[in-house]
Amino acid sequence: MGTFSGLIRSFRYGAVALLCNLALAASVGSAAAAETVTVAALGDSLTQGYGLPQEEGFVPRMEAWLRTEGADVSMINAGVSGDTTAGGLSRVDWTLTPEVDAMIVTLGGNDFLRGIDPAVSRENLRGILEAAEAKEVEVLLVGMQSSNNYGPAFKAAFDSMYPELAEEFDVPLYLSFFGGLGMEGDAAGAAQDLMQADGIHPNAAGVALIVEAMGPAVLQLVNSVR
Known part of the structure; x- marks a missing residue:
């Protein structure tokens, strides 16, 4: 017993x-x-990967780069070709689903191409940053620079909205999406070899350089979530 x-x-x-x-x-x-950090990339055709095979686009290439650096990360492609800051604002709430930890915002290029008042673009970007702040989502704001097509006042107002909003919301700023291509001054001509035929969107080689240049800033964003 x-x-x-x-x-x-x-x-x-x-x-x-x-x-x-x-x-x-x-x-x-x-x-x-x-531990996997989910990053949404909210943007336009530059984010979406216009004109490229899916695996050669900005988002898949950035995710691959981050993983080679040891980051446990999953990226969501929230890029819509032709989108403006208004379009980004209209869909930011449903982009920021509960699993999203951080967001890259790359918008404004189409605003410039359409000659939209920078004051309007600024308010739209402010709304996007406010939505992220409300949901406690970390943000990397990616800037753009306009040409002088609409005059110096337009350019000054457009170019300044990114650093000023980054300071207002205390978020990191990556100054220019095309920074990795060295499109300033004498290097601009050579950089055209890194663009598609339309002269607006980077080709696969251009995306690779953009990712390599921006990657450390995105990695820092991922690490800030942890």
Whole structure:
């Protein structure tokens, strides 16, 4: 009888230990899964990967770069070709789903191409940053620079909205999406070899350089979430 009781106690102890181990394993598994940082890239055709095979676009290339740097990251391509800052504002709330930890905002190029008042673009970007702030989502704001097509006042107002908003909301700024292509001054002609035929969108080689240049800023964004 004593032996039988001992067996029962042993069985109960083993069952409890097994359940505890399973619970611990599930907890560890959940913690490991939670370590993956989800980054939404809210933007236009530059983000979406216009004119390129899917795997050569900005978002897949950036995710691959981050992973080679050891980041456990998953990126969401929230780029829509032709989108303006108004379009980004209209869809930011449903882009910021609960699993999104951070967001890259690259908008404004189409505003410039359409000659939209920079004051309007600024308010749209402010709305996007306010939405991210409300949901406690970290943001990297990516700037653009306009040409002088609409005059120096337009250019000054457009170019300044990015650093001023970054300071207002205390978010990091990557000054220019095309910074990695060296499109300033005498290097502008050479940079055309890194663009598609339309002269607006980077080709695969251009995207690779953009990702390499911007990557450290995005990696810093991912690490700030952790």
